[in-house]
Amino acid sequence: MLARINREEWAAMADDADIIRAKEPGVTEVIEFHKPDPYVDWIDREGVLRIEEFAFDDLLAVELGVWKRKGGKGAIINIPYESLTNDTQLVEIDPGGNSEPEHHMYEEYIYVLSGRGAASIWIDEKQKHTFEWTAGSLFTIPINASYQLFNGSGSEPARYMAVTNAPIMMRLFMNNDFIWNNPFNFTDRYSDAEDFYGGGGKLYARRVWASNFIPNVPDMPLYSWDRRGAGGINAMFEMAGNSSRAHVSEFPVGTYKKAHRHGPGANLMLLSGDAGYSLLWTKEDKSDLRKADWKVGSLVIVPSDGCYHQHFNSGSRRARYLALTPGRFGMMAPFSGAPQGADTSFEEGGYQIEYRNEDPMILDLFEEECLKHDATPVMRDFFPDRKSFKVTLPS
Numbered sequence: 001m002l003a004r005i006n007r008e009e010w011a012a013m014a015d016d017a018d019i020i021r022a023k024e025p026g027v028t029e030v031i032e033f034h035k036p037d038p039y040v041d042w043i044d045r046e047g048v049l050r051i052e053e054f055a056f057d058d059l060l061a062v063e064l065g066v067w068k069r070k071g072g073k074g075a076i077i078n079i080p081y082e083s084l085t086n087d088t089q090l091v092e093i094d095p096g097g098n099s100e101p102e103h104h105m106y107e108e109y110i111y112v113l114s115g116r117g118a119a120s121i122w123i124d125e126k127q128k129h130t131f132e133w134t135a136g137s138l139f140t141i142p143i144n145a146s147y148q149l150f151n152g153s154g155s156e157p158a159r160y161m162a163v164t165n166a167p168i169m170m171r172l173f174m175n176n177d178f179i180w181n182n183p184f185n186f187t188d189r190y191s192d193a194e195d196f197y198g199g200g201g202k203l204y205a206r207r208v209w210a211s212n213f214i215p216n217v218p219d220m221p222l223y224s225w226d227r228r229g230a231g232g233i234n235a236m237f238e239m240a241g242n243s244s245r246a247h248v249s250e251f252p253v254g255t256y257k258k259a260h261r262h263g264p265g266a267n268l269m270l271l272s273g274d275a276g277y278s279l280l281w282t283k284e285d286k287s288d289l290r291k292a293d294w295k296v297g298s299l300v301i302v303p304s305d306g307c308y309h310q311h312f313n314s315g316s317r318r319a320r321y322l323a324l325t326p327g328r329f330g331m332m333a334p335f336s337g338a339p340q341g342a343d344t345s346f347e348e349g350g351y352q353i354e355y356r357n358e359d360p361m362i363l364d365l366f367e368e369e370c371l372k373h374d375a376t377p378v379m380r381d382f383f384p385d386r387k388s389f390k391v392t393l394p395s
């Protein structure tokens with residue numbers, strides 16, 4: 001009969017056996033192997049403030065630390081979730097200041113939150129693109145292109161939000177020179193053509209707007225998009241052949257969008273509207289439900305894989321948001337099948353909850369929130385089978 005041993009004894013024996021196998025003749029000490037995390041090591045080298053939060057009431061009010069190389073102050077929003085492929089960087093360039101020139105093997109979107117200034121972007125120093133940006137501008141730094149940003153005001157700081165795929169790139173290649181000193185030119189992702197950062201673009205089917213510089217996202221024209229529900233309009237961006245994605249959506253007063261889920265890392269920033277919120281949850285019973293209230297300048301990041309999220313306009317004006325999200329083809333979104341299925345219902349094999357299938361508390365809460373803000377909710381038309389409502393709407 002086998003002698004019974006307890007779990008601790010077994011673990012100790014297994015450890016000893018491993019050590020015996022690992023020891024070479026003459027080796028007296030076996031130490032732990034340390035696998036570096038190049039992304040976290042980079043943040044440490046930069047000495048920049050790290051923020052581990054995924055919902056922000058106002059990006060303009062977030063306190064920043066020192067980030068001299070970027071032109072003044074900054075912080076990196078680094079949610080402690082290892083499958084996150086992207087990060088969010090907040091940077092403020094001092095009045096009259098500028099960043100140091102740099103290039104890197106990761107993609108970067110820049111959305112300007114306040115102030116005005118100029119960007120120079122190049123792969124050949126003799127042929128720089130230089131253009132002016134202001135609050136509301138969105139542009140991209142093509143992968144490995146050199147760039148430098150300048151504050152155009154001598155008296156006001158300029159603050160921007162950058163979403164990059166630095167975490168996955170650094171962790172895949174694990175080599176600082178490859179990321180920061182790589183001579184490769186992506187001539188298919190960058191062009192010297194005069195209109196490359198001209199502020200124009202080209203419209204394609206399915207609401208795709210191809211452009212590398214959008215002067216004012218809060219005011220740009222959008223196009224209809226029925227699948228996400230309740231009269232929304234939208235534009236999908238194609239910028240510098242990026243693998244990471246960007247789009248802008250707007251939905252009318254008194255409406256909300258359908259809940260859905262996909263991989264982590266979608267950054268949603270509110271551009272217009274006066275009241276609203278997002279709901280986020282991962283458990284079917286919603287025991288971890290988080291309500292993130294928003295106003296212009298709020299940011300919500302989908303913090304983990306398969307996290308349901310749903311956006312609500314409970315204010316008296318149309319609400320527009322910018323979404324900066326991880327890669328195409330779902331390849332950088334660990335949740336299988338998404339984001340392709342993120343606007344297809346569960347019944348059809350996707351990852352979207354149709355209005356008719358959602359928890360009744362979603363509509364109840366929304367109608368309460370609308371009434372608080374003197375907005376008229378108009379979602380009951382989507383619930384013809386709903387027998388009773390918690391909220392009594394004024395007639």
Ligand SMILES: [Fe+2]
Pocket residue numbers: 260261262266309342
């Ligand atoms: Fe989403």
